[in-house]
Amino acid sequence: MATVQFRLAHLTDPHLGPLPRPRRRELLGKRVTGYLNWTRGRSLVHDMATLSHIVADIRAQNPDHVAMTGDIANIGLPAEFQLARKWLETLGPPDDVSFVPGNHDAYVRGSLPDLARVFAPWTKGENEPDGRFPYLRVRGKVALIGLSSAVPTPFFIASGRLGRRQIELAEKLLAEAAGRDLVRVVMLHHSPRTDAASLARGLTDARDFEEMIGRTGAELILHGHNHRLSVSHIEGPKRRAPVVGAPSASIARPASRHRAGYNLFEITGSLRDYEIKGFARGLLPGTTTIGDLGPIPLGLSSPRGVRSRFRKVQG
Numbered sequence: 001m002a003t004v005q006f007r008l009a010h011l012t013d014p015h016l017g018p019l020p021r022p023r024r025r026e027l028l029g030k031r032v033t034g035y036l037n038w039t040r041g042r043s044l045v046h047d048m049a050t051l052s053h054i055v056a057d058i059r060a061q062n063p064d065h066v067a068m069t070g071d072i073a074n075i076g077l078p079a080e081f082q083l084a085r086k087w088l089e090t091l092g093p094p095d096d097v098s099f100v101p102g103n104h105d106a107y108v109r110g111s112l113p114d115l116a117r118v119f120a121p122w123t124k125g126e127n128e129p130d131g132r133f134p135y136l137r138v139r140g141k142v143a144l145i146g147l148s149s150a151v152p153t154p155f156f157i158a159s160g161r162l163g164r165r166q167i168e169l170a171e172k173l174l175a176e177a178a179g180r181d182l183v184r185v186v187m188l189h190h191s192p193r194t195d196a197a198s199l200a201r202g203l204t205d206a207r208d209f210e211e212m213i214g215r216t217g218a219e220l221i222l223h224g225h226n227h228r229l230s231v232s233h234i235e236g237p238k239r240r241a242p243v244v245g246a247p248s249a250s251i252a253r254p255a256s257r258h259r260a261g262y263n264l265f266e267i268t269g270s271l272r273d274y275e276i277k278g279f280a281r282g283l284l285p286g287t288t289t290i291g292d293l294g295p296i297p298l299g300l301s302s303p304r305g306v307r308s309r310f311r312k313v314q315g
Contacts, residue, residue, distance in 0.1 A: 005140060005141065005267065005268050005269070006064050006065070006139065006140050006141070006142050006183075006266070006267040006268075007061065007062070007063045007064050007065075007264065007265070007266055007267075008063060008064065008065050008066075008067060008142070008185065008264070008265045008266075008267060009058045009061060009063040009065070009066045009067070009262060009263070009264050009265075010066075010067045010069065010187075010222045010244070010246050010262060010263045010264075010265065011054065011058065011066070011067075011068055011069075011246060011249040011262035011263075012068065012069040012070060012071065012102075012189070012223075012224025012225075012245075012246045012247075012248065012249060012262075013069075013070065013071040013102065013224045013225065013227055013246075013247075013248035013249065013250070014046070014051050014068075014071070014072055014087070014248070014249045014250045015042065015046040015071055015072075015073075015074055015104065015248065015250060016046075016048070016051075016072060016073065016074070016080065016083055016084055016087055016250075017038075017043055017046055017048055017074070018043065018048075019035070019038050019039075019043065019074055019075070019077075019080070020077055020079035020080060020083065022035060022075070022077055022079075026077060029108055030075075030107060030108055030152075030153075030154070030155055031075045031076070031077075031107060031108060033155060033156070034074060034075035034104075034107060035075055038074050038075070042074065044253070045251055045252075045253050046248065046250040046251060046252075047250055047251070047252035047260070048250065049252075050250055050251075050252040050260045050283065050288070051249055051250040051260070053288075053290050054249045054250070054260055054261070054262055054282070054290060055090055055091065055249075056290075057262075057281060057290040058091070058262060059091075061264055061281075063264065064096070064139065064140070065096055065097070065098065065139055065142075065144065066091045066092055066096065066097045066098070067097075067098050067144070067185070067187050067222055068088065068091065068097060068098070068099045068100075068122075069100050069102070069187055069188065069189050069222060069223055069224040069225075069246070070099075070100055070101050070102025070103075070104075070105060070150065070189035070224055070225070071102035071103070071104040071105060071189065071224060071225070071248075072084040072087070072088070072099070072101075072102070072104075072105055073104055073105045073107070073111075074104055074107075075104065075107045075108075076104065076105055076106060076107030076108055076110075076111030076114075076115065077111075078114045081105075081114050081115065081118040081119070082118070084118070084119075085118050085119070088119075088122060094121035094122045094124065097122055098122060098123070098137055098144050098146055098187060099119050099122035099123055099146070100123070100133075100146045100147060100148055100149075100150075100187050100188055100189055101115055101119070101148055101150035101189065102149075102150055102160075102189035102190075102224060102225060103149075103150055103151075103153065103158045103159070103160055103189065103190075103225070105150055106148075106150035106151055106152055107152065108152050109152045111152070112152070115150075116131060119131070123135055123146060124137075125137050125146070126138060127173070133146060133147055133148040133166055134146060134147045134148075134166055134169050134170045134173055136173045136176070136177065138177075138180075138182060141181070141182055141183060141267075141269070141270045141271075142182060142183050142184075142185060142267055143173075143177035143180070143182035143183065143184045143185065144185050144187065145170060145173050145174065145177070145184060145185065145186045145187065145218075146187045146188070147162055147166060147170055147186065147187065147188040148162075148166070148188070148189075149161060149162055149188045149189050149190040149203055150189060156200070157200050158200060158201045158225075159190070159199065159200055159201055159202055159203070159204050160188075160189060160190035160202075160203045160204070160225075161203065161204045161205055162188070162203065162205055162208070162209060163205070164205075164208070167205070167208050167209055167212050170186070170212065171212045171215065171216050174186075174212075174216040174217070174218060175216055177271075178216070178217070178271060181270045181271045181272055182270065182271055183219045183220075183267055183269070183270065183271055183274050183276070184217075184218045184219050184220070184271070185218070185219065185220045185221075185222065185267075186218050186220070186221045186222070187221075187222050187223075188203075188221075188222075188223055189223060189224050189225050190202065190203040190206075190223060190225050191203065191206075191223045191225060191226060191230075191232075191243065191245055192206050192209045192210065192213075192221060192223065192234070192243060193206060193210070193232050193234065193243060194206040194207050194210060196226070196232070201225070210234050213234045213235075213236055213241055214234070214235055214236060214237065215237060216236070216237070217236030217237050217238060217239065217241060218234075218236065218241040219241065219271070219274065219276065220241065220242055220244065220265065220267075220276060220298075221234065221241055221242065221243045221244070222244055222245075222246070222263075223243065223244075223245050223246075224245060224246055224248075225245070226245050227247055227248040227251060227258050228245060228247050228257075228258040229244075229245060229246060229247050229258075229261065229263070229280055229296070230243075230244070230245040231243070231244055231245075231296060231297060231298060231299060233299060240299075242276075242278075242298040242299060244263060244278065244296065244298070246261065246262055246263045247259065247260060247261040247262075247282060248260060249261070249262055252283065252288075259282060259283040260282055260283050261280060261281060261282020261283065261293065262280075262281055262282065263278060263279070263280055263281070263296060264278070264279045264280075264281055265277065265278050265279075266278075266279075276298060277295065277298075278295065278296030278298050279292065279293075279294070279295055279296060280292075280293035280294060280295075280296055281293060
């Protein structure tokens with residue numbers, strides 16, 4: 001297993017700007033507060049020049065696939081989705097880029113039809129060609145399983161929900177992928193850990209998701225939403241699954257502890273005998289340069305037939 005077979009880049013929460021000027025009728029309801037938040041502060045936090053450097057660095061790493069886990073927009077405007085589509089195309093063709101939406105993409109109920117239509121090419125799976133969730137995309141010996149935790153929520157609430165049907169279908173896809181000897185990577189926006197966030201920001205049915213992973217397992221779970229690199233675990237039937245969050249790909253505020261970055265994973269082998277290594281890349285401390293931030297400690301045990309050799313994050 002010396003040769004890396006699959007290189008996966010994971011970025012999230014770009015919050016693309018500048019925000020298109022909304023029509024007055026588009027600012028009804030929750031979008032009013034979102035628009036004010038953008039104009040009064042968020043636009044200064046998310047830097048598009050930094051995001052372009054992140055994208056250039058990803059392309060320089062020559063990944064086999066890119067996972068983008070949501071919050072591509074800010075208040076779910078139709079005009080935002082058109083800009084977002086053009087930006088996704090800079091990451092690669094739809095076959096090489098997978099997308100799952102975040103709460104800012106499903107900001108209001110009126111965002112949902114455009115959200116589904118515009119991003120369908122990046123959510124097209126083997127069993128759901130029309131872009132429904134969950135979807136399964138197989139690339140080599142890797143199964144990419146995308147879930148949507150994006151649902152419209154009331155004012156000042158940023159929580160997500162998968163729903164019973166989606167969790168049940170995801171369990172079937174995970175079991176199917178295991179039967180095909182595939183390394184399973186799950187993608188969603190909100191962290192699926194029950195202790196990951198407050199009720200207003202977390203995944204409301206995280207416990208149901210954790211129980212499902214406990215029955216079927218997964219080799220890697222990727223999420224965004226919290227704007228920081230994080231590693232936790234969910235116990236599976238044979239081994240624990242690493243749950244890895246990535247920072248926002250566009251935060252460049254000097255005083256912020258969590259600056260722009262993304263994660264890169266090298267996956268080797270098949271489910272019966274695999275290895276996963278993770279590496280963090282992003283803004284180097286005190287600079288505007290994108291570089292290596294060190295290995296990600298995935299903290300995997302090594303059950304029979306599965307090898308793992310992970311170093312600790314430096315510094």
